[in-house]
Amino acid sequence: MGAARGGFFRTGPLPGGAVSRRARVAVVAAALVAGAATGGCAGGAGDRAGDGTPPGAHGPSSTVPSPAPPATSSAPAPSPTPPATSSAPAPRGPVAAELSIPSIGVEDLDVVPYEGTTDDRPGTRIQDRGVAASPYGERGGVGPGDIGNYLVTAHRLSAGGPLRELPSVEVGDKVHVTAEGTVYTYEITETRSTSFRSTRSLAEQRAAVPGEPGEKPTRAMITLSTCATPEDNAAGNFWRDALHNPEHRIDKVGVLTSTRPA
CATH class of the missing domain: 2.40.260.10 (Sortase)
Structure with missing residues (x-):
C-alpha cells in the first residue's frame, strides 16, 4: 500500500500487478478503517465515558468551574445594638x-x-x-x-x-x-x-x-x-x-x- 501523505492515500500500482478499480476501492476503504482505529481523534470523550457518543461530540470539557467566592469587605462587622436601658432605679420591692x-x-x-x-x-x-x-x-x-x-x-x-x-x-x-x-x-x-x-x-x-x-x-x-x-x-x-x-x-x-x- 502507498504511504499516506497530505491527508490522502496515493493509489499507484500495488505489488503483484494491476488490479481492478473495484479492488482498489476496497483497499482504500480498508486503509481508512485501520487509520481510524489506531489514531483517530485521540480518544474522544464518548469513548472514555463508554456511552457510545461519537468522538468530539461533547465538545470542550464538561467540567463546571467552581463559582468565585463572594466578595468580602475589609470593614469590620457592626457591633450589635445593646438593649435600651432606663436610668430610673428599679423598684426595691418587699425588703426588710x-x-x-x-x-x-x-x-x-x-x-x-x-x-x-x-x-x-x-x-x-x-x-x-x-x-x-x-x-x-x-x-x-x-x-x-x-x-x-x-x-x-x-x-x-x-x-x-x-x-x-x-x-x-x-x-x-x-x-x-x-x-x-x-x-x-x-x-x-x-x-x-x-x-x-x-x-x-x-x-x-x-x-x-x-x-x-x-x-x-x-x-x-x-x-x-x-x-x-x-x-x-x-x-x-x-x-x-x-x-x-x-x-x-x-x-x-x-x-x-x-x-x-x-
Whole structure:
C-alpha cells in the first residue's frame, strides 16, 4: 500500500500487478478503517465515558468551574445594638427595713414585709411580735423608696406598743426608713383616719396615692398606721373585727424628701 501523505492515500500500482478499480476501492476503504482505529481523534470523550457518543461530540470539557467566592469587605462587622436601658432605679420591692421616728423616740423598729393587706391575719401576727408589718402585692403597697404607697402598721397598746405615740406626730416631722444600705427620709404631710367598717375608707388608706383610689402615683409616699382604740373606747365605740382590731386607725402620711447611704 502507498504511504499516506497530505491527508490522502496515493493509489499507484500495488505489488503483484494491476488490479481492478473495484479492488482498489476496497483497499482504500480498508486503509481508512485501520487509520481510524489506531489514531483517530485521540480518544474522544464518548469513548472514555463508554456511552457510545461519537468522538468530539461533547465538545470542550464538561467540567463546571467552581463559582468565585463572594466578595468580602475589609470593614469590620457592626457591633450589635445593646438593649435600651432606663436610668430610673428599679423598684426595691418587699425588703426588710428599720423605721425611726425621732419626734416620738422610735428608733430602729424592725419592719417585716409580707404579701397581703393592712392588718389582715398575717399582718396582725407580725405585729403581735412587737415589730411593724409592711404588706405588698395586689392589695398591699410598695417597698421603701419606691413610687407609690409604702404601708407600715404596728400596734399601739399591745406587744410593747411600738407606735404608742404615733398620734402625736405632726406635719413636718421626719421619718427615716433604712433598707439595704440606703436611708429614705419622708416628711409627714397629713393625718388621716381609716374606718375598718368602710370599704371606701380602706381603699383610700391602701391606694397607691393615699386618699385617692385609682390615681396613678408619681411620688414615693409612706403611710404609718396604728389603732385608735383609746379614742374609739372614749367615744363608746367598742366594735371589733375578727382580729380584735377597733373600727378606726390613725394614719400619718408622708412624702419622700431625700435618700442617702446608710
